Amino acid sequence: MQDFNLFLLSVYGDVNFIELNYLHVRSWLVELKENKLTSRSINRKISTLKSFFKYHLKLGNIQANPMAKIVSPKTNKRLPVFIKEDDVAVLKNRVETATESWKTLNEKMLMTLFYATGMRLSELINLKENQVDFNRQQVKVLGKGNKERSIPLTRDILQEIEEYIALKEKSLSSRQQN
Numbered sequence: 001m002q003d004f005n006l007f008l009l010s011v012y013g014d015v016n017f018i019e020l021n022y023l024h025v026r027s028w029l030v031e032l033k034e035n036k037l038t039s040r041s042i043n044r045k046i047s048t049l050k051s052f053f054k055y056h057l058k059l060g061n062i063q064a065n066p067m068a069k070i071v072s073p074k075t076n077k078r079l080p081v082f083i084k085e086d087d088v089a090v091l092k093n094r095v096e097t098a099t100e101s102w103k104t105l106n107e108k109m110l111m112t113l114f115y116a117t118g119m120r121l122s123e124l125i126n127l128k129e130n131q132v133d134f135n136r137q138q139v140k141v142l143g144k145g146n147k148e149r150s151i152p153l154t155r156d157i158l159q160e161i162e163e164y165i166a167l168k169e170k171s172l173s174s175r176q177q178n
Contacts, residue, residue, distance in 0.1 A: 001052060003045070004028055018062055022069040025049060029070070039073040046072050088115055105171075109164045113139075117151045120144070132161055 007028045008015050015024065032042050050067045057065050083091075092115075095108045114124050123141040132139045137158060138150045153161075 001048060004049060007031060017056075020062075020066050021064075022066045025066050025070055033073075039075045043072045043075060046070060083115075105164060105167055109160070112157065112160055116157050117153070119151055129165060132158075134158055134162070 004025075008020075008024060011027065012024065029042060029046070032045065046067070050070075053062065053065045053067050056062050091111060095104060095111055110124060113119065113127070114121070117139065119127075119139075119141055120143060123143055127139070127141060131141065132153070136150075137155070138152050140148055140150050143149050
């Protein structure tokens with residue numbers, strides 16, 4: 001809001017709040033774009049102004065919302081970051097050569113599933129054992145927008161999961177006995 005007020009003061013002088021229209025806002029947005037502000041930053045500023053004017057419209061302080069004709073610029077979608085094949089090989093080698101501790105088993109299982117299935121990190125983090133369907137050879141994950149999707153699993157991956165679960169249960173039961 002302060003940036004907008006400073007812009008209005010420097011370009012239009014002392015403008016009455018009631019006289020503001022979409023051209024004032026639009027000229028400010030053009031200046032932001034010329035100053036190389038990202039679309040995401042501009043959209044945040046637009047959102048702030050929309051809320052501000054909506055509030056004053058509701059109170060009856062203004063007759064028309066100057067933001068009504070303003071369209072937010074499109075933002076670039078970020079591409080996913082991929083792990084290089086060489087880096088995966090180094091990680092896999094590190095996990096495989098480590099001692100068979102509970103932490104190492106867990107890391108190995110996470111890496112195997114992450115790399116073999118291509119699931120999102122958030123899906124992997126929230127994955128539960130009961131989501132693995134050994135009969136249908138798939139895992140059901142809750143993805144973006146709370147959409148459930150099934151990811152097929154190879155026999156080798158399923159076997160690794162079974163071994164992991166067995167070793168985990170053995171490790172947990174030996175801890176409880178001690």
